[in-house]
Amino acid sequence: MSWAALTSGGKDSILAVQKAIDAGMQVTHLVTVVPENTESYMFHSANLKAVPVMAARCGAEYVEIRSKGVKEQEVEDLEKGLADLGVEGIIVGAIESEYQRSRVAAVCDRLGLKLFAPLWKMDxxxxxxxxxxxxxxxxxxxxxxxxxxxxxxxxxxxxxxxxxxxxxxxxxxxxxxxxxxxxxxxxxxxxxxxxxxxxxxxxxxxxxxxxxxxxxxx
CATH class of the missing domain: 3.90.1490.10 (putative n-type atp pyrophosphatase, domain 2)
Known part of the structure; x- marks a missing residue:
């Protein structure tokens, strides 16, 4: 089963990737949403140029999704970007943000994808x-x-x-x-x-x- 990880290159999403790999999961894609709006509700914008290098280090394919970073519309941008990846599940690094987790979960439901959130409610x-x-x-x-x-x-x-x-x-x-x-x-x-x-x-x-x-x- 192949998985795509949503990541900005930060600690939470990369730790989630690591936990997926530890569990024997095949992480085939690192997906980054690049928002035009630095105040995006969902996605980070700092130093995203590092993520393609991370993907190469992980032996994964880098996927970039462009978004204006407009509230709720950015979720639609994410869904369009994930629709044709050919993976079976999505990995996220959400800890306590129900806003983030619920929206990614809804996207996964609509696309028929599994969701793996190993940090959810972690101390x-x-x-x-x-x-x-x-x-x-x-x-x-x-x-x-x-x-x-x-x-x-x-x-x-x-x-x-x-x-x-x-x-x-x-x-x-x-x-x-x-x-x-x-x-x-x-x-x-x-x-x-x-x-x-x-x-x-x-x-x-x-x-x-x-x-x-x-x-x-x-």
Whole structure:
């Protein structure tokens, strides 16, 4: 049975891919929705140029779906992009977002596809420890009070989890960033044939939002 994984290259979706592979599932496609709107309700937009390289590292086919990122219409764009892939199931990295999970589940139902969401309702702290132990992931966007130079561009390890825990307790952010408080990028995982390499990280801030911009991946 072949599976396509929805991924922006972040920790949750890549950990979901890894768990699928651990379970003996055949991940044949990495699918990225590229939204024109950086405030998309469903999809991330930062450093998506890394995903084709990730697909190559995983021995999977890269599929890009373009979307204007308009609420609800972007779900239709996703459905059209998945309709002719020839896979039997979709993998997602949703943790607690019913908005995301329910819409992908509805798309799968309409297309007759199975849904695999191995992180769904996983304890956020347990998830973060697994990310730290299994993946080389860095935070590339922060968008919440209390997050800035203390996390941006830094690897998710046990020390950084302590920083996020402190902000979680004082500002009530979601520890795993499920509310959009931060976004991550995976540079290595057990399912990669070798790590992702990247050009220099450049930092940009606008209000509460900080972003790491990377020009090239290989």
């Amino acid at each position: 956020p702290l347990t998830l973060m420890h697994e990310v730290a132990s299994r993946l080389d992931a860095v935070i590339v966007v922060c968008a919440a009070d209390g997050l800035g130079d203390n996390v941006l561009g830094k690897k998710i390890d046990e020390k950084l989890i302590d920083v996020l825990l402190a902000v979680h307790k004082s500002r009530r952010i979601h520890l795993a960033g499920e509310g959009g408080e931060y976004e991550s990028l995976v540079l290595n995982a057990p399912c990669f044939s070798e790590p992702i390499h990247c050009s220099e990280m450049k930092f940009s801030y606008e209000g509460l939002r900080g972003e790491v911009m990377i020009e090239r991946f290989w």
